[in-house]
Amino acid sequence: MTGVEGLWPHNLSPNRLAVLERKLVLWLQEQPLPADIHEMALHYNSHEDLQLLTQKAAAQGCHFADLQTTVQGVISAKTDNFLDLAEIAGLNPLEDFADAKLLGANLRGLTLSGAKLTNAYLRGADLSDIDLTCSDLRNANLGGADLSGALLSDADLTGADLHRVSLALANLSGSNLTNVNLEEANLSNCNLSDANLSGACLKNADLYQAGLALTNLVNVDFTGANVKEARLWHDSGISDEVKADLIHRGAIFDEKIENIKRD
Known part of the structure; x- marks a missing residue:
């Protein structure tokens, strides 16, 4: 996993993307990572920032397997309703x-x-x-x-x-x-x-x-x-x-x- 592209595709609806990005940010906050990565997760500005963030987390030994299960659930959901997607993501x-x-x-x-x-x-x-x-x-x-x-x-x-x-x-x-x-x-x-x-x-x-x-x-x-x-x-x-x-x-x-x- 080298970045966000390894977690989800680019052609997602705005609702799915919003839920997945938020899930990633909050999930990273729960991981034993350096303070600068936690800070970056809270204040990222772009897709490129997220890519760099996931690369840094992976370099610190962060494993994304558990998160990937949730990601796939949001991607494959048969609804685009924001509340339903948030529930699937546990948000x-x-x-x-x-x-x-x-x-x-x-x-x-x-x-x-x-x-x-x-x-x-x-x-x-x-x-x-x-x-x-x-x-x-x-x-x-x-x-x-x-x-x-x-x-x-x-x-x-x-x-x-x-x-x-x-x-x-x-x-x-x-x-x-x-x-x-x-x-x-x-x-x-x-x-x-x-x-x-x-x-x-x-x-x-x-x-x-x-x-x-x-x-x-x-x-x-x-x-x-x-x-x-x-x-x-x-x-x-x-x-x-x-x-x-x-x-x-x-x-x-x-x-x-x-x-x-x-x-």
Whole structure:
């Protein structure tokens, strides 16, 4: 075994590849290997890094026979469902995918409420209609991902990269979006009530008919954003100047609402 090519083929689906790479990383953490290999396993950036990692592990006398059995189980599975593949690999989808590489993965419609996905790499992933309520997505990279219709209420997305993400019809009520990059994101008809958007970048984002009641908007950058028919009520952090500008651009500040019900 000279590298990753000795463990699995190259033409795997994004779901199988994500599960196998995560299994390899966590499996290596359990092996009696030098600290530098453990560190490299946690912070690899590419397929080439993984190849070098497995070569180093093999040179240290690491035997991959037991892992290979699990790998073959994932490769030969008759399903591409992420949860099923994770179970075959002996992984907990709510606990084991923080820092994981999930490029282009298909998690559409899954229930992952409370999942720990800090620093996860989810660029281009299909997360439409997913349930990620109360999940930890701090510093996750979700650039270009499809989160339309997703449930993200009370989730922590502090510092996450959501550049060009689709959050149309998504529910982010009560979520923490501090310092999030939402540049060019689609937030049309999105529920952002009671969310914390302080320091967020919303440059050229689409907030058409979005709901922002009771939202923290301290230092939010609305440059070029479409705020037509976006509804705001008792939002904190908006100066009179910013409020006037948003109204001029089509936002609605509804001071008559007496009761706000979160979905």
